[in-house]
Amino acid sequence: MKKYFLPVALSALIFGFWLSPDFQQIAAGVAIFLFGMLMLEDGFKLFSGGYLERMLEKATGSTVRSVIFGIVSTTVMQSSSLVSVITISFLSAGLISLIGGVGIIFGANIGTTTGAWLVAGFGLKVNIAAYAMPMIAVSIILVFQRAKYLRGIGYALAGLGFLFLGIHFMKVGFESFKDQLDLTRFAMTGLLGLIVYTLIGMSATVIMQSSHATMVLIITALAAGQISYENALALAIGANIGTTITAIIGSLSANFQGKRLALAHLIFNVVTAAVALVFIRPIRDAVDWVSAGVGIADSDYALKLAVFHTIFNALGVMIMLPLLNRLIAFLERKIVEPVPDKSKPKYLSEAVDEFPETIEAAMRKEVKHLYENAVELIAHGLNLSRHELFETDDIAATVRASRKPVDFDIDERYEARVKTLYAAIVDFATRTGAKNLSPDVTDRVYVLRDVAGKIVHVVKSIKHLRRNATEYTIQNQGAVTEIYNGLRTEIARILVEIRKLDQAEPEDRSHLWLDEEAAHVEEDAKNSIRVVDALIRKGSLDADAATSFLNDSDYAYGAMRDLLSVARAFYIESDSAVAEVERLLAMDEEDVAEVAAEATEA
Amino acid sequence: MGLKKYAEKLDDYFERLKQGKAEKIEATHVEKVIRKLNAKKQQLLDEIQTTTKESKKARLEQKLLFAAEHIKRAEMLLEQISK
Numbered sequence: 001m002k003k004y005f006l007p008v009a010l011s012a013l014i015f016g017f018w019l020s021p022d023f024q025q026i027a028a029g030v031a032i033f034l035f036g037m038l039m040l041e042d043g044f045k046l047f048s049g050g051y052l053e054r055m056l057e058k059a060t061g062s063t064v065r066s067v068i069f070g071i072v073s074t075t076v077m078q079s080s081s082l083v084s085v086i087t088i089s090f091l092s093a094g095l096i097s098l099i100g101g102v103g104i105i106f107g108a109n110i111g112t113t114t115g116a117w118l119v120a121g122f123g124l125k126v127n128i129a130a131y132a133m134p135m136i137a138v139s140i141i142l143v144f145q146r147a148k149y150l151r152g153i154g155y156a157l158a159g160l161g162f163l164f165l166g167i168h169f170m171k172v173g174f175e176s177f178k179d180q181l182d183l184t185r186f187a188m189t190g191l192l193g194l195i196v197y198t199l200i201g202m203s204a205t206v207i208m209q210s211s212h213a214t215m216v217l218i219i220t221a222l223a224a225g226q227i228s229y230e231n232a233l234a235l236a237i238g239a240n241i242g243t244t245i246t247a248i249i250g251s252l253s254a255n256f257q258g259k260r261l262a263l264a265h266l267i268f269n270v271v272t273a274a275v276a277l278v279f280i281r282p283i284r285d286a287v288d289w290v291s292a293g294v295g296i297a298d299s300d301y302a303l304k305l306a307v308f309h310t311i312f313n314a315l316g317v318m319i320m321l322p323l324l325n326r327l328i329a330f331l332e333r334k335i336v337e338p339v340p341d342k343s344k345p346k347y348l349s350e351a352v353d354e355f356p357e358t359i360e361a362a363m364r365k366e367v368k369h370l371y372e373n374a375v376e377l378i379a380h381g382l383n384l385s386r387h388e389l390f391e392t393d394d395i396a397a398t399v400r401a402s403r404k405p406v407d408f409d410i411d412e413r414y415e416a417r418v419k420t421l422y423a424a425i426v427d428f429a430t431r432t433g434a435k436n437l438s439p440d441v442t443d444r445v446y447v448l449r450d451v452a453g454k455i456v457h458v459v460k461s462i463k464h465l466r467r468n469a470t471e472y473t474i475q476n477q478g479a480v481t482e483i484y485n486g487l488r489t490e491i492a493r494i495l496v497e498i499r500k501l502d503q504a505e506p507e508d509r510s511h512l513w514l515d516e517e518a519a520h521v522e523e524d525a526k527n528s529i530r531v532v533d534a535l536i537r538k539g540s541l542d543a544d545a546a547t548s549f550l551n552d553s554d555y556a557y558g559a560m561r562d563l564l565s566v567a568r569a570f571y572i573e574s575d576s577a578v579a580e581v582e583r584l585l586a587m588d589e590e591d592v593a594e595v596a597a598e599a600t601e602a
Numbered sequence: 603m604g605l606k607k608y609a610e611k612l613d614d615y616f617e618r619l620k621q622g623k624a625e626k627i628e629a630t631h632v633e634k635v636i637r638k639l640n641a642k643k644q645q646l647l648d649e650i651q652t653t654t655k656e657s658k659k660a661r662l663e664q665k666l667l668f669a670a671e672h673i674k675r676a677e678m679l680l681e682q683i684s685k
């Protein structure tokens with residue numbers, strides 16, 4: 001199907017050009033209009049720079065707020081497709097709820113009707129090209145500016161200018177076209193007309209991937225008298241179904257939540273279209289009544305079409321809102337959340353690639369996912385149970401009592417649950433680096449990538465440590481068991497402290513809490529040779545065990561330092577000024593040595 | 603204790619601030635950190651009171667010493683930026 005699309009589309013265009021030179025003007029109008037939409041989208045992506053994303057997060061607090069946000073954002077951006085793609089991206093990154101996302105989609109369907117009003121009420125009544133030209137001329141100066149927001153405004157202005165220019169070309173094209181070819185010859189009445197034109201509207205929107213462009217085409221053709229009002233209504237209904245294609249395509253690279261949202265969009269638009277088709281007569285009567293009420297002339301079919309578009313979308317929202325919870329339950333039943341596969345990235349999908357906020361949030365969550373997998377490996381690698389460690393109030397005693405080897409292949413588990421995730425994280429960070437994002441976002445993503453690297457390093461150290469830690473602790477062998485248990489206890493203690501940091505409220509926690517742990521690690525690392533010497537002299541430790549321990553303690557203290565460094569970077573204050581304060585107060589090795597010395601003296 | 607390093611870090615911060623490479627620290631930022639540290643200090647004091655095991659108690663007391671040192675440095679910083 002895909003391979004036939006391009007030749008068929010090109011042949012249809014060439015046939016159209018051959019048929020009528022004015023068709024060229026209409027086709028160019030559609031192309032310029034779509035180009036304008038692309039520029040508008042690019043502009044908003046630059047211009048938003050996190051603002052839009054923050055708004056999205058806040059705006060989904062309740063269903064009503066989500067719907068209002070959908071209406072407002074689509075009205076401003078003049079693209080329900082962009083809003084739905086952003087919503088899918090946010091949902092995939094776990095930043096908004098499914099119910100909030102569905103609310104936005106409902107609102108976007110109402111917001112998109114403002115486009116019909118814009119064209120019917122403004123585009124056809126004034127010389128729209130007169131506005132387009134200066135907009136495009138001014139925009140190009142802004143587009144070449146270095147400042148991101150100025151460039152954003154430039155793209156958005158150019159987008160709007162091209163939208164207007166596209167409408168102008170379509171309008172002129174249809175006006176000339178009607179002298180050569182009367183499309184009303186193909187008008188159909190009755191049920192057949194309704195179905196055929198609904199399908200045409202749907203197909204046109206799928207091809208152009210913009211209901212907005214289809215609506216403009218319908219309104220300009222209607223204003224030029226090239227299609228009948230009845231057929232225009234059916235085309236508008238069809239466009240509403242066809243517009244779901246963008247969300248469906250966007251959801252292909254999204255996770256299960258993104259797919260649920262795309263299905264919700266499809267269900268909403270199909271149900272709305274079905275209701276509009278079944279109740280076409282009463283809706284037409286309602287359009288006439290509203291039009292008369294607001295002073296729209298009975299023969300102004302373009303504006304009446306805008307009224308129809310608004311009424312049937314608003315009706316759809318009114319029908320679907322009370323069924324929202326049932327719709328969510330249906331979606332959750334139909335698209336089941338896959339059983340979490342710990343070896344696969346959970347948050348890094350292409351759907352989150354588009355926006356700075358989703359990129360950083362998804363990266364942070366994925367690194368946390370990697371850390372959780374790593375903690376399991378670290379604990380099991382040392383024959384410990386995470387649950388026992390996190391619940392005990394005597395870590396040393398719990399470690400001493402944990403003698404039974406945990407039966408698993410650490411190399412295989414490392415490959416499956418750590419290495420694959422790390423590879424995905426590095427790949428994602430590299431992709432992010434190639435994007436034109438603000439240096440702050442890119443830097444934070446790179447910091448998170450480096451955190452992931454350290455987590456991997458810790459697991460590798462535990463892999464080295466596992467054999468001897470198991471051999472010397474499965475039964476009490478005296479001093480050697482004691483010193484290996486000491487290493488296991490210190491690693492376990494750091495895991496517990498990091499968990500405490502994780503479980504504290506973000507407003508209350510500080511990585512400064514880990515300074516004492518760092519001091520303890522350095523103190524123990526320094527003392528380890530002295531302790532081993534003393535044990536050898538006493539005859540409690542043989543040379544083989546001593547050499548093994550000294551090698552292993554290097555890995556163990558390295559792992560502890562890496563773990564502390566991971567926690568300090570991961571749980572850094574989100575407010576950069578407060579983070580600066582904590583950086584100043586943090587005690588480095590030298591400070592720590594002095595504090596430790598004072599503690600000993602005291 | 604360790605104040606030479608702290609003074610160096612502070613100088614470095616003021617230098618970065620002058621170059622526009624660091625966020626300006628206001629009193630509220632330092633106060634927020636002091637609030638967090640005091641909460642941790644209180645939590646440690648409570649834990650020490652209920653702990654019976656000597657080695658664990660000693661470890662908690664050392665953590666308390668660090669928290670006190672952080673608070674002392676934060677108060678000094680507050681004074682310096684309020685000048």
